[in-house]
Amino acid sequence: MRHPFLVLSAVLVLTPGAALAGPAITPGLWEITTTTAISGVPGMPQGMKGLTNTLRQCITQKDADDPGAISRQSQGQCRELQREVRGSRFRSVMDCGENGKVRTEMTMKGDTFEGTSILEPATKGRPGATTTLKGRRVGACPAK
Secondary structure: OOOOHHHHHHHHOOOOOOOOOOOOEOOEEEEEEEEEEEEOOOOOOHHHOOEEEEEEEEEOHHHHHOHHHHHHHHHOOOEEEEEEEEOOEEEEEEEOHHHOEEEEEEEEOEOEEEEEEEEEOOOOOOOEEEEEEEEEEEEOOOOO
16 A cells, blocks of 8 residues: 555645645755554554654745645645644645545644644555655755
């Protein structure tokens, strides 16, 4: 099963809503760490209960000005049902079809963010997941 959760976690970082007043992402090189705990799988090995992934991603000024564009390109099978932005806080609910719903809450502060995404499976007996997200701007994007 291709699990969209890690991909969505990173993408959701970039979807605070360019048209809405609220959280902002500072352009530059970002280090994003996700830790995912998968639930609902009997007998899952202990090492699978806290998978951590760290990646670096360049956020350009264009990305920061229209973060929804990245989201629209990357979501594919998911549809946004709800989005709420208040100050530095961002909440969303996305319907990812047979994979379930993803509920995300984040706090963004220009050069840092943290939050949680929860995958609620659409079908009883399918695995769910909780992902914690942390990101920080680590400098300028590398020259091309």
